Amino acid sequence: MKRLQDRVALVTGGASGIGAACARRYAAEGARVAVADIDRDGAQAVARDIGGIALACDHTQAADGAQAVAAVLAAWGRLDVLHANAGVGWTGRFDATDEPTMRRVFDGVLLGPTLMARAALAALRASPARQADGAAILFTASGLGVHGRPMISLYSAAKHGVVGLMRSLALELGEENIRVNAVCPGVVDTPMVRATTGGWGTPDEALEMFRRVTPLRRNSTPEDIAASAAFLVSPDARNITGCALLVDGGAHEA
Template sequence: MRLNGMRAVITGASSGIGQATVNLFRSEGAQLLLTGRRKELPDVGPDELYLSGDLVDEDFVHRLADVAARRFGEVDVVVLCHGLQRSSPLTEMSLEDARAVLDGNLLSTFLAMKHLAPLAPASGASIVCVSSRLGMIGKPEETLYSAAKGGVIALARGAAIEWAPRNIRVNVVAPGLTLTPIIEASINRAPDADAYRRMREESIPLGRMATAEEVAYAIVFLSSHQASHITGAVLPVDGGYTAA
């Protein structure tokens, strides 16, 4: 098992890619401390702990790190899989929504890294940030989301250099369209869901959306010792979208 005995904190653990990552980490032997915005997580394992909270709240992030320190002593892997997306034409987006997108993606990632990185053991640790294909390209009505996810990439690259002397590796997984419950719901809201699904899939060179598990496999790889000489990297899991 690639993560056997590793002490891991996973954010955004209650749905979508985060939930798939939790399942895969569990199968790979990791010890888990999980967090998300949902009040409860029904399938928490007997040796796992779930804390509900908002990563924009520094007091909560400090408490999360304190629980991690008491539970594990040190943290080997941090996966930052949370996020917030609000779509709007740039000139019509409210300042409140813009702040929410930046806080929910970029500043929350900063806070988690700030408080959890000090728990890395002397031998080093791995931090994996989940950004988006939209962190590397522009798309109408997603400008603030692109700015926030692009900021996550820049933050991770800077941290990778700053923390390299401590052997803390910081990498990014950038998913494309992924079949999460949120994406499925957005497709099903379309007047012609089948046609809309085909249109979205045709925009991807591989001709289909990713599964959440496919993104989780990339996260596990970057978290593991198999990626021990990789830091500051951005790994797209987007079916070739950003290569086109």
């Protein structure tokens, strides 16, 4: 069933990992997809595969977000789904961090999605989907956006901010039938995670450690996250807004 037929979606961080899997899934469900990323070549590779368009976009720059939305409207005349997925990783001791690091993490994790949502709002308000089952904003937050863990304070703080933004926007935009939700992954084997597992041994050791303490005894895959993301932006979720959906094998309940 092609739940996203006729829909237009913009996915940030779509060149890699979870964002790439979501872009592919949205396209498989019938959507036209714009793959936006700071990694232009990676975005082009995914866009080529799925018949979408690639947009060079640094989501921490307001002008880039505005240009990305304008490019989508120029290509397809509408925007129905914003998936603000891009983010940056960080782990470390809180007492060993410094202000530039705080600014980098908060910008990359929280400011970027905030700017993207602001940039997309007018286009989402004009979306024909709003008259049907709803235009949609989806954030990739994290299990660490609803729970804490040692050695990842800055990232967790910023992801809690993403969940807070989602909850407030869901209330603010509900009467306009713009649904706002977040998907909250557990550990997923992606380049970002492999680059930031230093506190827990090698990347393979860290991934295995997280797998062992997860109730379902598996880490999430990008495709696991994409399946839930596709549901949340689809007509099947027309009565769902303000939801932070954990997709983590139970890890954050354990």
